Amino acid sequence: MIAQIHPLGAAIALFFVVSLFSILWWMLHPPLYIPAAAAKARRSVFAVKKILVPTVGLPYAERGVELACRLGSEQGAEILLTYVVEVPRTMPLGIPLPEAEQEGNEALERASSIVKLHGLPSQKILQRARLAGEEIARIARERDIDMIILGIRSDPGLKGELLGRTSDIILRHSPCEVVIDKLPKES
Amino acid sequence: MASEVQPAAGLPVPGTPTELRRDVSVWGSFTWGYADVGADVYVALGLVMGAAHGAAPLAFLAAGCVYILIGFAYTELASAYPVAGGGQYYCLRGLGDIWGFIAGSALLLDYTIDIALFAAASAGYINFFFPAIQQFSIDLGPFQGINLLWAAESLLLIVLLMVLNIRGIRESSLFNSLIGAVDMVMEGSIIVLGFLFAWRPEKVVYQFQNEFPSTEQFFYAVSVAIISYVGLESISQAAQETRRPATIIPRTSIALIFVVLLFALSFPVLSLGIVDWQTLAERESDPVAALASAIPYVGFLAGQAAAVLGATIVLISANTGVMGASRLTYSMSEFHLLSPWFNAVHPKYRTPVRSVVFFSGVAAVEAIFSFLSGPKAMDTMVNMYAFGATLAYFLSFIALIALRIKDPYTPRPYRMPFNIKVKGYYIPVLGTVGALATVGMLGVVIWTHALGRIAGPGWIILWLGIYFWYRWKNGLPMLRSVPRDWEKDQIAILTSAEEFDLLEQYKLALAERNKKELKHVTK
Numbered sequence: 001m002i003a004q005i006h007p008l009g010a011a012i013a014l015f016f017v018v019s020l021f022s023i024l025w026w027m028l029h030p031p032l033y034i035p036a037a038a039a040k041a042r043r044s045v046f047a048v049k050k051i052l053v054p055t056v057g058l059p060y061a062e063r064g065v066e067l068a069c070r071l072g073s074e075q076g077a078e079i080l081l082t083y084v085v086e087v088p089r090t091m092p093l094g095i096p097l098p099e100a101e102q103e104g105n106e107a108l109e110r111a112s113s114i115v116k117l118h119g120l121p122s123q124k125i126l127q128r129a130r131l132a133g134e135e136i137a138r139i140a141r142e143r144d145i146d147m148i149i150l151g152i153r154s155d156p157g158l159k160g161e162l163l164g165r166t167s168d169i170i171l172r173h174s175p176c177e178v179v180i181d182k183l184p185k186e187s
Numbered sequence: 188m189a190s191e192v193q194p195a196a197g198l199p200v201p202g203t204p205t206e207l208r209r210d211v212s213v214w215g216s217f218t219w220g221y222a223d224v225g226a227d228v229y230v231a232l233g234l235v236m237g238a239a240h241g242a243a244p245l246a247f248l249a250a251g252c253v254y255i256l257i258g259f260a261y262t263e264l265a266s267a268y269p270v271a272g273g274g275q276y277y278c279l280r281g282l283g284d285i286w287g288f289i290a291g292s293a294l295l296l297d298y299t300i301d302i303a304l305f306a307a308a309s310a311g312y313i314n315f316f317f318p319a320i321q322q323f324s325i326d327l328g329p330f331q332g333i334n335l336l337w338a339a340e341s342l343l344l345i346v347l348l349m350v351l352n353i354r355g356i357r358e359s360s361l362f363n364s365l366i367g368a369v370d371m372v373m374e375g376s377i378i379v380l381g382f383l384f385a386w387r388p389e390k391v392v393y394q395f396q397n398e399f400p401s402t403e404q405f406f407y408a409v410s411v412a413i414i415s416y417v418g419l420e421s422i423s424q425a426a427q428e429t430r431r432p433a434t435i436i437p438r439t440s441i442a443l444i445f446v447v448l449l450f451a452l453s454f455p456v457l458s459l460g461i462v463d464w465q466t467l468a469e470r471e472s473d474p475v476a477a478l479a480s481a482i483p484y485v486g487f488l489a490g491q492a493a494a495v496l497g498a499t500i501v502l503i504s505a506n507t508g509v510m511g512a513s514r515l516t517y518s519m520s521e522f523h524l525l526s527p528w529f530n531a532v533h534p535k536y537r538t539p540v541r542s543v544v545f546f547s548g549v550a551a552v553e554a555i556f557s558f559l560s561g562p563k564a565m566d567t568m569v570n571m572y573a574f575g576a577t578l579a580y581f582l583s584f585i586a587l588i589a590l591r592i593k594d595p596y597t598p599r600p601y602r603m604p605f606n607i608k609v610k611g612y613y614i615p616v617l618g619t620v621g622a623l624a625t626v627g628m629l630g631v632v633i634w635t636h637a638l639g640r641i642a643g644p645g646w647i648i649l650w651l652g653i654y655f656w657y658r659w660k661n662g663l664p665m666l667r668s669v670p671r672d673w674e675k676d677q678i679a680i681l682t683s684a685e686e687f688d689l690l691e692q693y694k695l696a697l698a699e700r701n702k703k704e705l706k707h708v709t710k
Contacts, residue, residue: 005383009460012453013382019449020375027442028213030434036687043691047698144702 057107064151133169218367226504233474239408241398250412256621265423269432272518281586296575301508302550310340315494574643584622
């Protein structure tokens with residue numbers, strides 16, 4: 001006797017085989033193993049929930065903003081954008097400086113538009129201080145900042161130093177991790 | 188003498204050697220569950236056919252829906268808390284000592300029944316080759332139609348498993364994996380060849396339309412069908428011996444859920460399209476062998492092969508029962524729920540000899556008791572099995588919800604889908620549905636299982652008596668829980684499991700919580 005194959009039976013048999021093999025293939029391909037040191041590095045970056053980015057309105061500083069957004073996008077970090085107007089010691093701290101303040105607001109606005117592109121929460125902080133570096137370190141302390149991202153210029157300053165006074169103070173006095181982004185000269 | 192209460196009972200601290208070796212691979216973890224579940228289908232098919240008749244696929248489907256929810260819950264819990272103990276551990280951690288003990292004793296009932304039921308089922312498949320033993324029956328006083336030979340075979344198998352488990356289980360794990368693979372190929376072949384060469388949809392439709400059971404019978408069948416899906420518990424029992432459990436267990440559990448569903452739904456649909464439901468109901472001891480025999484071309488061989496494989500796979504399932512009971516008692520002793528007497532290790536073989544002998548003995552008593560009920564011996568065991576499973580599953584769902592609230596910091600590599608945020612906590616909607624479904628199922632078991640409604644609660648009450656006696660004798664709180672540092676335990680668990688990414692995630696979550704609490708105090 002030759003048994004006849006019913007089309008519905010054949011379809012069920014095919015469905016059964018395909019489903020079974022697909023499930024087993026998926027099961028036998030688990031994600032890669034993460035060793036202890038790698039896990040620590042991964043999670044410590046993931047723990048960065050507040051990133052402070054000082055800006056001076058120049059392209060290298062704005063690149064720092066973009067970098068901060070990329071580093072904070074997975075964990076939805078808050079980006080705090082800051083512009084510090086340095087007031088010389090010869091003048092009172094509260095002296096009107098409309099031009100400098102307008103320049104600062106414009107720089108913050110541009111930086112904020114970069115953050116908006118990533119959909120991350122942000123704050124704009126415009127401050128006056130005698131030394132920008134000290135003020136940035138103070139903000140980082142007071143606001144529980146996890147990381148400062150500092151875009152620096154490509155060319156050495158007048159004294160041939162790569163890190164200016166502000167960067168140097170931030171590096172010395174900041175309570176958190178500091179990432180310095182220096183582009184090659186051609187950029 | 189009162190035993191000392193440790194502030195952090197449970198697992199060893201990082202750096203110290205662990206009690207159980209992490210030797211179970213992805214396939215090993217899967218087959219650990221499949222050996223149990225694959226065997227359950229072999230056993231349940233005939234029993235469900237006998238109760239649900241033409242609606243057997245519907246009964247399997249209804250039980251399957253509850254099973255998917257249970258599977259999702261166990262996947263979340265086992266991957267978040269990869270330790271031995273399963274449902275008992277989750278309830279202990281989420282609901283406290285006494286509920287952990289109740290869940291543990293319900294599972295112990297299941298594991299002992301598992302040993303008795305599957306040893307009897309294995310003997311049943313062996314008897315496929317010895318019809319004379321299959322037909323044998325004798326009257327002993329008030330007990331009618333007892334198959335003494337079948338009972339003796341079952342007891343012999345229980346003794347064999349007991350001896351094997353005292354000698355060690357390393358080789359049996361490999362055996363488990365091999366038999367699991369061979370059995371899947373065999374079961375798959377029966378299904379594929381059956382659907383290709385013998386299945387007729389009009390026969391299924393005819394039986395479905397004309398052979399529908401009564402409502403009570405149908406619900407009874409659903410509660411029996413649930414035994415086809417017991418096995419996820421075994422995966423979580425093996426969690427402490429699985430490599431990278433938090434990564435592997437979600438995969439093996441989810442794969443097991445769908446593989447088992449595939450098999451459990453295919454078998455009744457295939458059966459009803461090939462033979463009458465009565466044929467399988469009459470062969471409740473070896474239904475798959477009977478089904479395979481009816482497939483053209485290969486039937487003459489498939490019947491014998493299915494019987495051999497049926498005998499081995501259900502025996503492995505019984506073996507899972509012996510291993511499960513010993514791990515469960517290990518966990519319960521560790522947490523001061525049971526006397527450490529059960530954890531005594533054999534000086535030569537390093538196996539928990541007392542618990543193996545004790546629970547094999549309990550299983551033997553259960554088997555004898557069931558065989559005294561006559562030809563429906565297996566049905567009697569299933570009666571009690573369903574009670575333990577549904578109670579433990581119900582409590583595990585409640586523990587899942589409680590742990591979402593009490594322990595939101597433990598990373599959950601897998602979360603049950605559909606959650607709603609209430610006061611900052613993620614409440615699992617499907618977990619709540621699962622709790623309702625399993626409590627409903629427990630109600631059905633109590634309603635439809637005459638023996639289960641007495642023997643099940645009786646078993647729990649008996650063990651509660653032992654629990655209170657032990658706690659009272661050792662000066663431990665009777666109704667309250669022993670204080671424990673769960674956070675320290677969780678760090679030890681994740682470290683020993685080498686789940687470093689989750690460990691860092693957990694530490695980060697705790698650090699953030701501490702920071703928030705500190706701010707709150709400062710304000």
